Amino acid sequence: MRTDPRRGGRGLLSWLLSTLLSAALLLLLLEAALRWLRVELPNPVQIQQSAGRGDDWRPFHMFEDWLLIPDPYLMWRPRPGRQTINALGYAGPEIERAKPAGTYRILTLGDSNTMGAVDHSWPAALRQALRPAPRPYRRVEVVNGGVYGYSSLQGLRRLREALELQPDLVVIAFGWNDVAEVAGAADKDYPLPHPLMLQLQRFLLGTHTVRWLLSLRPAAAPPTGFSLHPRVSLADYRSNLQRMVELARGAGAGAILSTRSHRIVYPAPNWRYRVKDYNAVTTQVAREHDVPLIDAQAMVIAMPELLADECHFTPSGDRVFAERLAAIVHEISRGGRGYQVLHWESRHRAAIGHKLVAGAGGGRRSLVRLLETQ
DSSP states (O other): OOOOHHHHHHHHHHHHHHHHHHHHHHHHHHHHHHHHTTOOOOOOSOOOOSGGGOOOOHHHHHHTOTTEEEETTTEEEEOTTSTTBOTTSOBSSOOOSSOOTTEEEEEEEESHHHHOOSSOOHHHHHHHHTOSOOTTOSEEEEEEOOOTTOOHHHHHHHHHHHGGGOOSEEEEEOOSTTTOEESSOOGGGSOOOOHHHHHHHHHHHTSHHHHHHHHTSOOOOOOSSOOOEESSOHHHHHHHHHHHHHHHHHTTOEEEEEOOOOOOOSOSSOGGGGHHHHHHHHHHHHHHTTOOEEOHHHHHHHOGGGBSSSSOBOHHHHHHHHHHHHHHHHHHHTTOOHHHHHHHHHHTHHHHHHHHHTTSTTOHHHHHHHHHTO
16 A cells, blocks of 8 residues: 655654654743742852963853853843843833933943942942932933953954934943953953844843753863963954944944943962053043043942942942042033043042042042042
């Protein structure tokens, strides 16, 4: 008896569809169970943190930090709805994707010092310092785009996506994680997905099931024959800053650069001693592109009590930095640009110094001395 080949083909197709539907149902049940049980997933990658292998915190941020989720484009990103992270994935209050009429929207980009703690950050302090809003705007909105562990390359990629928010001003503060020494791939060498696959990969990485399956992978073997190098080279750091300034201006927004505040608490030789080289590049890019510069490092050298540890502001540090920044924002909102803003700051040292000292505790002399040396 001969079998109709069409029936055989239909049978195979029916079997494939049945198998796929069964697998999809199984994954949906597994996803529902993991969410219902609120499973906290373990870290699937062994982190090499010993002094001999550098300071590579990237696997931790990708797979273990409960505030973050892996991302095929950004490497990791904030998890919406966790703690202070809003529905759009930014730290702080909820915002609308479309900028409301009469709103002056500021986007801040940076690392953990920008993202801040649960109860304080300099973007939150800036939001307070800009009340009332500079004329002719009715309100100021500060969008905190800082993310723990971010380098300037990640900041550049985040800016590309965040331009949909139509910021009027972008504040850029990197230069710490860029310098961190790693034994693995540099940030730019992490493979990027095809644009058509990006959203699919983001969806999959957002599921508990996929992250649980990733957690079952064996720990990464220690690299052999490695050499330590920064996550972002000095030349690439310069390029990333320049491209961020160009992107902001191309979208009709202003830009402000900041040096990276820090203090050295480890003996030499150590990669932290090279943060000053990245700060020097930040200053050069600001000068070459006529961009206002906030020298956060000079501020904490004059007032070391503004740092809680080697690289993060105290609440007072947030307020002092925000007050300095607010003075420049007011000038930019009136049409000031580039070095005109810095000249304006120089002509009004006393007024700015008075405003900053108001929230700075016992650091009056240090801060006034800092302003007088600018």
